[in-house]
Amino acid sequence: MLDLKWSPSEKAIARKAYNQAFEREMAGAIAKVKKKADEIKEPDDLWKLQEHLTKLRRQIDEKYDYRYSVLHTVFARLIYEGHLSEAELQGIGEDKMKYIRMCLALWREQD
């Protein structure tokens, strides 16, 4: 957890980027669920969809956490997973970007 000060303009940029990442990820998730539903043939497929949705919901709930104290880790993960680009964070101070890049490097190291 960090105690960085986010200025009003940084907060506006952060909120917009966060919402866009969420909308993008959810649009992809919705398309995937529609495809899975379309391919259901038997009861087992229905339960596989139930498991997929339950896991997805848990992941989304855990991932999207808009507290400024953890936002650098959230943005790093969203960039790592391809839901956000660094360019969309333009205007956010180097004091925050430094931590975002550090977290991003950790994610990439795991590959």
Place this chain on the structure above:
Amino acid sequence: MLDLKWSPSEKAIARKAYNQAFEREMAGAIAKVKKKADEIKEPDDLWKLQEHLTKLRRQIDEKYDYRYSVLHTVFARLIYEGHLSEAELQGIGEDKMKYIRMCLALWREQD
């Protein structure tokens, strides 16, 4: 719970009726889920589908219980809910049908 003796031919009729009811109910459930998935527009719809599937799974798990000691209550419920007809149980002895009808009457009284 009852301790009725089911003959081999009664068991065969019961198993077939049980499987048919299951297949029918699941075919309806699958069609409903496909329709719900097709209508998803936003994240909230996705979570509504998750809740629907989780509830459905719990209900199906609870309802389909092929133990001879409780089968009369299972058949009564399946008839009550329209997944099975009494005619499909033809060949099952009156000693069992009596209990199935008693349970069915209880379901109908709740209406």
